[in-house]
Amino acid sequence: MENNRVGMAKKEEVASALKGGSLTRISHKKSTAMPNLPMDEMIIETAKNNDINELRPLLLELISSIEDASEFNVETALENCKQIIQHPNSYIYIARMSKKVVGFINFTIRKTILHKAPSGLIDEIVVAKTHHKQGIGKKLIAAAIEKCTKLGCCEVEVSTEITNKGAISFYKNCGFRGGSVLLEYDID
């Protein structure tokens, strides 16, 4: 699977992505067609062990978004999520609306040889199809960038399949720039 590393979010783009208030508890308007109804509250929080089973439908959506998903299955993905939340440098943030998990993002902080400060790397993000284009993905990205900024990172990178044009447009819309290419060597 060839991936396209969309690039890193620059500081001013981070600032613009972060615009819109607190990132841990966000008011999110579900429908602009009903302006007089109370705002549905969206909460972004760190995933805990109890949350992992709720990720199953989203993991299935994530897997179905991959062009050749034959090497992936939801049971392994759930097990990986359990391991990731135990890892000190890895994070899964979930977005909840009306108590239901409607999206998540997974990212890791790591040191590279060239950069003075650590780099953030977003590996996966998914929002429930029923909740697309409501700004949830952008808020998850902003929450990840905020955490990376607090941890002293100098950049945040993201990669996606070169064929996932929707995700590439989404990431560019969130301020990611650059044309690096991430190639993969399959070991098994």
Ligand SMILES: CC(C)(COP(=O)(O)OP(=O)(O)OC[C@H]1O[C@@H](n2cnc3c(N)ncnc32)[C@H](O)[C@@H]1OP(=O)(O)O)[C@@H](O)C(=O)NCCC(=O)NCCS
């Ligand atoms: C990519 C994804 C996470 C976007 O989530 P989302 O909540 O729908 O995105 P948002 O509503 O926050 O969109 C933010 C901006 O990106 C744009 N955008 C979102 N999806 C887009 C798409 N498929 N094509 C073009 N632009 C898109 C939105 O129009 C919005 O623009 P605006 O700020 O000018 O209004 C979601 O489509 C998804 O879960 N896809 C399947 C999984 C996937 O491909 N993940 C990425 C690879 S790991």
